[in-house]
Amino acid sequence: MSRINTNVQSLIARRVFDGNNTSLNRALTRLSTGLRINSGRDDPAGLIASETLRSSKVALTAATDNARRADTILSISEGGLQEVNALLLDLEDLIDRSANEGGLNDAEIRANQLQIDSILTSINRLANSTAFGDKKLLDGTAGFTTSSVTTSKLALVAINSAKVPDNSFRNVSVEVLNGSTFAFVSAYGNERAGTPLTIDGQLSGVVTLQIAGYYGTEVINFASGATQAQIAAGVNASTQLTGVSATTSAMTGGPTAVIFASTIFGSKGFVSVDVITNAVTGLNLGGGARSVTRNGVDGTININGQVATVDGLNASISSGTLAADLILTQSFGTTDGGSSTFQITGGGARFQIGPEASLSGQETIGVDSVSTASLGDAVTGFLATLQSGQTNDLNSKNFADAQRVVRRAVEQVSSLRGRIGAFQKNTLGSAINSMLVAFENTSAAESAIRDADFAVEASNLTRAQILVNASTSTLQLANAGPQNVLALLG
Known part of the structure; x- marks a missing residue:
């Protein structure tokens, strides 16, 4: 071409040069920054x-x-x-x-x-x-704060962990389910009713009883003529050593009896009464038995709808949103169908x-x-x-x-x-x-x-350097092209 106002080849060479230079700068930047x-x-x-x-x-x-x-x-x-x-x-x-x-x-x-x-x-x-x-x-x-705790039902509330929404609270419901057995041990033939361990009237001879409970065992001697009240008092004198207490109770259609009961609620509590001496009149352990043992039964308690682990009057729960230990009062923990609700209002180490x-x-x-x-x-x-x-x-x-x-x-x-x-x-x-x-x-x-992949970018840098050098030389040649037109002027 013999035009000098527009050098198209130079424009093409410059565009290619700019692109190659951009690639070179990009490779240098990536290599320098990584x-x-x-x-x-x-x-x-x-x-x-x-x-x-x-x-x-x-x-x-x-x-x-x-x-x-x-x-x-x-x-x-x-x-x-x-x-x-x-x-x-x-x-x-x-x-x-x-x-x-x-x-x-x-x-x-x-x-x-x-x-x-x-x-x-x-x-x-x-x-x-x-x-x-x-x-x-x-x-x-660092402990949790609670409100609306009914102390007549819950003797102790210990919250171990809980997820409480910000500026809000979490309800906790405690239910002693219908049909659950209470954690109380009395000297009956079964957990709820049956033949009592009774001592009817006065003893006609000396009797020795071995009383055993959660805390230990004691051997107690009763003199001839001992009354029900005296027998109960003798057992109660050793309550701290045995974990067994005694009361007198008028039996329906019969004489006043001595009822032995564990002071420990639940399956850990038990009462064992053994007659050590020979048979005497006035003594009846139900059906003529000389040794009777009865155990308590833990209740069935739900906390927030989840079955709790129960030990006597103690109930505990552990889940992803709540972990707590509760101690129920005797009246609440031994009554079927009871319920109580309280709120966790905050606290805890979050x-x-x-x-x-x-x-x-x-x-x-x-x-x-x-x-x-x-x-x-x-x-x-x-x-x-x-x-x-x-x-x-x-x-x-x-x-x-x-x-x-x-x-x-x-x-x-x-x-x-x-x-x-x-x-x-x-x-x-x-x-x-x-x-x-x-x-x-x-x-x-x-x-x-x-x-950046340094191997790739190093390769790109080498390629860009070569192309920049080539495009620079090409641009020089393209710029020299119009000067050749001057030869036509002679």
């Missing part, structure tokens, strides 16, 4: 996918850090509880030693009581001082251990107070009753009751430590491991989309 996608124009769909994956990685990292922080907090709680456990064992040791009245004088008893008072003070100090920063861990502030900032990503654990006013229960008694001047101090001589209170406290603290340990291992530990695996896989997916 990323295949540096802006939206590199891969719009890939950018959206990679940013979504990066968001997931951020959430997973934060949740993993939260879980590790929660583990640290609970480890501090465990440390405080471990020390409380040790102090409780010291308490039981002092009670056992003080019960050896024949080997201790009054000064030694007073010294032991001073040690008990000091231990109780230390337990209260641990309950109030164990903290993570300014967050108290064992004073009850940890965000999932990538989703919602209930599905949160786990809670209740850590109730371990102060002396809280350890124990209304049935057994509270640890504070061991303080000087209280009902179970050493001067009261209630060594058996004091020991039961301490053992109940040991059971509570040990159970709490176990729950915390299970939460750390099974909830936090598994969550951390799961999120680490999820982070690895998410990172791999993001890398496949976003990261």
